[in-house]
Amino acid sequence: MEHNSFTTEQRNIISNKIDTKSIFDIIEIINSEDKKVPLAVEKCLDKIANVISLVVDSFENDGRLIYIGAGTSGRLGVLDASECPPTFGVSKDMVQGIIAGGDYALRNSVEGVEDDREAGIKSCKKINLNNKDTLIGITANGGAPFVVEALRYANSINCKTAAISSNQNAKIFDVVDPNYRIHADVGPEIITGSTRMKSGTAQKLILNMITTTAMIKIGKVYNNWMIDLNPVNSKLINRSINMICDITHCSKEEAKTTFYDSKMNVRASVIMILLNINLEEAQELLEKNKGNINDVLDNNY
Incomplete structure (x- = not known):
């Protein structure tokens, strides 16, 4: 499939000639496009609910939730995972984020790491991924080999798998059961291909839903109180x-x-x-x- 046939690579006609606009006009365009994100997420709530069921099953059977991604997607996975211990009082191992390029890539752009197929598999082996766990691949474009091959490996050891992408025909969906394919169609980005924007926002909303709901279902919330927070300050x-x-x-x-x-x-x-x-x-x-x-x-x- 041609790269530019992906929604994430297409130009957004609404932001055409945005470089000639005033500051206020630019942020008005960005804001109007951002409003589309929660509506796109709403359309895939059924798939999100399916994925949460996988995660809850893992948690109830001594398994873990593992996010894996590259670039913005990887950073968002690490961010969501890192918030779980202070919010829900769980161990740092229960929810983990893997990013292509390792911790260095959290603050720096590391060229070519998302194309390293073997590195994705090695990252899973390093944390002893097993059949009790749920591995969620996150990639806006949907084709990062680092993520796709990690999911293939996870399938080979009977680990539960799911995927999040902004492109309907994403390669990542080919290695995941249709019930666990979360396609958040946010449309073309304001700046062509800049998936840190709407795609990243959609991913953040979805990851919030996954961990928050899963933690509620295993009793980490009482009524709507953060009953197990870690009072570190x-x-x-x-x-x-x-x-x-x-x-x-x-x-x-x-x-x-x-x-x-x-x-x-x-x-x-x-x-x-x-x-x-x-x-x-x-x-x-x-x-x-x-x-x-x-x-x-x-x-x-």
């Missing part, structure tokens, strides 16, 4: 204490005292206050109910 400590107040309707002083008594564990603090028990008893109940606060309260409150 003063902002998050204050957020934790306020969360305890909101959930239990206790005083701020009680919330603060219990928070520190629980060794800065919001989930345990909530149970300690609502059931008027100590940390050891709260931990025992949470362990018995697989950490589910609703189940603990239904059985004991």
Whole structure:
């Protein structure tokens, strides 16, 4: 297939002669095009939901979520993965991002790395990718050999696979089950071929959905509270204490005292206050109910 037949490589007629426009006119054009992104994502919600089911299955069976991509796509995967430990209190191994060219490529453009087929496979082997995991390939154009070959390898070891691309006829879709092909058709970019723009924005929205929803489904969110956040700074400590107040309707002083008594564990603090028990008893109940606060309260409150 001709490279310029891909949507991501086509010119956008709306931004024609954008180099002659005023600053305000330029950002108005960019904003009008950006509005199309969530609508494009909406059209593939069914496929996104399918992929999330794969991820939840991996998490529930001691597996991991692994993103793999090159350039902007790879950086977005690493970004989403790096936000999971502080947000949901999970290990840094549970969600990982692989970028062609390694960590150096996070801040630098590394020529030719996305074309290295063997490097994609080696990256998967390096983290001991296995059949409990879910590997999601991310590539706006959809043809990066680094990503495509990594997915082929994943299929060969019965690892669950999915793909995200802005092009309908992307090569990456040829190696993934149709149910797990997320095609976010955002149309041509404002600057021809600059997929860091609309394609990257769509990818960010989709990755947010995948990890957030999967974490909700495995109990890492209570109601809509970030119950398992890792309070590593003063902002998050204050957020934790306020969360305890909101959930239990206790005083701020009680919330603060219990928070520190629980060794800065919001989930345990909530149970300690609502059931008027100590940390050891709260931990025992949470362990018995697989950490589910609703189940603990239904059985004991």
